[in-house]
Every structure is written in C-alpha cells, then in structure tokens.
Amino acid sequence: MSNTPETLLKVDHLCQYFGFTRAVDDVSFEIKKGEVFGLVGESGCGKTTTGRSIIKLYNITSGNIYYKGIRIGAGMKSYKDDIERAKNEYKEKVANATPEEAQRLKAELDAYVADRKKAMNEAKRDLKECDKAYSAQQVAEVNAKYEPLMNNANPELVQEYRNELRKAKRARLSSQIQMIFQDPIASLDPRMTVREIIAEGLIIRGERNKKVIDEKVFEMLERVGLVREHADRYPHEFSGGQRQRIGVARAIIMNPELIIADEPVSALDVSIQAQVINLLNELREEMGLTILFIAHDLSVVKYFSDRIGVMYFGKMVELATSDELFAHPTHPYTKSLLSAIPLPDPVYEKNRKRIAYDPLVEHDYSVDKPTFREITPGHFVSCNDEEFARYQAELN
Numbered sequence: 001m002s003n004t005p006e007t008l009l010k011v012d013h014l015c016q017y018f019g020f021t022r023a024v025d026d027v028s029f030e031i032k033k034g035e036v037f038g039l040v041g042e043s044g045c046g047k048t049t050t051g052r053s054i055i056k057l058y059n060i061t062s063g064n065i066y067y068k069g070i071r072i073g074a075g076m077k078s079y080k081d082d083i084e085r086a087k088n089e090y091k092e093k094v095a096n097a098t099p100e101e102a103q104r105l106k107a108e109l110d111a112y113v114a115d116r117k118k119a120m121n122e123a124k125r126d127l128k129e130c131d132k133a134y135s136a137q138q139v140a141e142v143n144a145k146y147e148p149l150m151n152n153a154n155p156e157l158v159q160e161y162r163n164e165l166r167k168a169k170r171a172r173l174s175s176q177i178q179m180i181f182q183d184p185i186a187s188l189d190p191r192m193t194v195r196e197i198i199a200e201g202l203i204i205r206g207e208r209n210k211k212v213i214d215e216k217v218f219e220m221l222e223r224v225g226l227v228r229e230h231a232d233r234y235p236h237e238f239s240g241g242q243r244q245r246i247g248v249a250r251a252i253i254m255n256p257e258l259i260i261a262d263e264p265v266s267a268l269d270v271s272i273q274a275q276v277i278n279l280l281n282e283l284r285e286e287m288g289l290t291i292l293f294i295a296h297d298l299s300v301v302k303y304f305s306d307r308i309g310v311m312y313f314g315k316m317v318e319l320a321t322s323d324e325l326f327a328h329p330t331h332p333y334t335k336s337l338l339s340a341i342p343l344p345d346p347v348y349e350k351n352r353k354r355i356a357y358d359p360l361v362e363h364d365y366s367v368d369k370p371t372f373r374e375i376t377p378g379h380f381v382s383c384n385d386e387e388f389a390r391y392q393a394e395l396n
C-alpha cells in the first residue's frame, strides 16, 4: 500500500479525565501526512484537551497516541481497570467453585494479571524511550551525512558536524509536533521580546550560535508576514492578528511536521481571520505541514480541511471528508452545527432555521448503546443499531 499516505498521528481510544469531568472520552482518529484535519465542536467539548494530550502536556488517562508508529502517549487506567475487573469476576466465580475449579480460576487470573502488567510496563518503557529512539535515529542520519566528508575536512566543516551532532543528540520527537495556542495574549510571555519568544525552542534544542539564531528568527518573522525590526519589541505592542503570527513563527521555527492550531483565528476580526488562514495554507504548501486545525465553527474549517471530526461532550460523534460532511451530515449534532452557519444568500437566510440538538430527545440509548461506526466508506458516525440502519437508509 505504498501509494496511501503515511499515517503521521494516530489517536487511539484517548481518554482524558479531570476528576469526574470526562473532558475527552474514548476518542480515536488518524491524521495522514500532509493532511489538514479539522476538529470542531462547541465550547468545552474537549478540543483543546485533545490537542494538549497529543503534545504531552497531560499524562493521559487511558488510550494510546502514536507518532509515525512510535508510541508517544499511553494512559495507564485501562490496564488497571482490566485487572480490577478480572479480580472481581474471579471473586464471584470462585465463591461457588470446587477446589479444582478454584485452582484453575486462580491460575487463569494470575496469568491474565501478569499479561496486563506486562503490557502496562511495555507502555511505560515505550514512553520513556521514545525520545531516545528518535534522537538515536537523528544521530545516525547526521553521521551518515558527515562521516564520508571528514577526510581532509576543513575546521569549519568539522565544527558544523559537531554542531549538528549536538543538536541530533538533543533532538526530541516532541519538537516535531508544535502547537499554536488558543489565546494569543496568554500564550506569549509579556516579559520576553519577540526574538526571545521565537528563539526559545531552538535554544532548548541546543542551538548556541547567536548569529544563526538571529538569522533564523528574522527569516521566520518575514515568513509569517512581519518584519525583522519587530524582533526587539514585546507582545503587547502588537495587534491580535500580529500576535497570532508570532505564535505561528514560534511553532514553525522548529521545522515541525505536525502543527496543532487551536482556534488560531477565533479571537480575530473576520478580515484578519482570512489572512491568518491564508498564511497557514501557504506554510502548509511550502513546508509540507500536516495540520490539526481546531475550531468551534464549521464554516471556518470547511474550505481548509481535508477531513473533519465533530466532537460533542468529550466524544467524537461524526468523522468524514469535508465534502462528505457538508453533503451528507448525518449525526443530529452535526446537522445542528451546520444549521448555525449563515450564508450570503438572502433567500436562504430568510428560511434558515437553526436546528437545536438535545441528545435526550434525539437518541434512546437506554438499552442499545452507541458506538463509532463506518456508515459509508470513510464516513463514521456515533450510533446504535437502530440509528445505524436508519442513517444508512437515509444515505441511500
């Protein structure tokens, strides 16, 4: 399957609980290399938490996150729950068992617990070693490039080799994934100059050469539509749109493969929104970026995203290509979100009715529970058996 694009990020049954709040509850999706994946849903549905879980700002509750097949996130709760459940089942069964049966059940339980603990330890080891594995790979690449050039190399080249090697040794998988934060005011330290803000990641990664750092900062400023004279100013001296450009510069200086853009335009005027979206689009083409684009409004992601996932209260309720989602919205919550988009068409606007979504009215999940199912190829909806049949009939 060499012509199918590589899966860059795989989020697998992600759960992130804060006490009783299930901010993200069993969410799965994949992002292919080069794709823009839109994640939408109303305030509080868990979009930011999903993004922050991916960049490892949280120890996730359960589920796994993979980057290029390397496990970068794993939650321990599901393993502990499995063990707990097995122990309870054992207690129930063993109560009425003959001694021989009891012995067999105990052996079964022990084997199961040992297996779950082994899986949990594997997850812990993967997490601990993912950066190491990545940096070892980077070191090997640098060695392969420079070693053949080291016969009669001039001191400058030797120095360059050393520099690159030092960076490779400090390379972290996590710098491959950068986030543009939701709030451009809160996310920029007011005591730091723009130069310091943009250069921070490079310095953490091991770059020491001040000239290299300055040149890189100037290059990034110009790339996002600012000028080098802005480098010595402070964030409060900029407009909202300019601040968001600083956030973009800070993210792309690390030369990441994946950008998580968390509502990068929600706080901006409509005219400025288009500018920032255009900037992201240009960067996407120039740098071959893959983007997870978070928004609460479907109209913002419509033209920009290849595929869209719709979240409601911590759950993914629908996922499809952008075209498919707009042509055949299926989950009632998606229909409700779509009905909220105004169009520049007076006749349409006059008749446009906002469809309200009330899960208690729309679904009867008292017996038949919903799961996330593929109703047509690539189009997933959260539904139970009855809804699955109805949605498929609707689409045909």
Ligand SMILES: Nc1ncnc2c1ncn2[C@@H]1O[C@H](COP(=O)(O)OP(=O)(O)OP(=O)(O)O)[C@@H](O)[C@H]1O
Residues within 6 Å of the ligand: 018, 021, 022, 023, 041, 042, 043, 044, 045, 046, 047, 048, 049, 050, 182, 296
């Ligand atoms: N650090 C935290 N501690 C406790 N609860 C949190 C934390 N972060 C988020 N939550 C809760 O988790 C839920 C999801 O929040 P999240 O910020 O992910 O939503 P969102 O979809 O990004 O919303 P918005 O569109 O308003 O940014 C909310 O109920 C929120 O109150």
Ligand SMILES: [Mg+2]
Residues within 6 Å of the ligand: 047, 048, 049, 182, 262
């Ligand atoms: Mg948010």
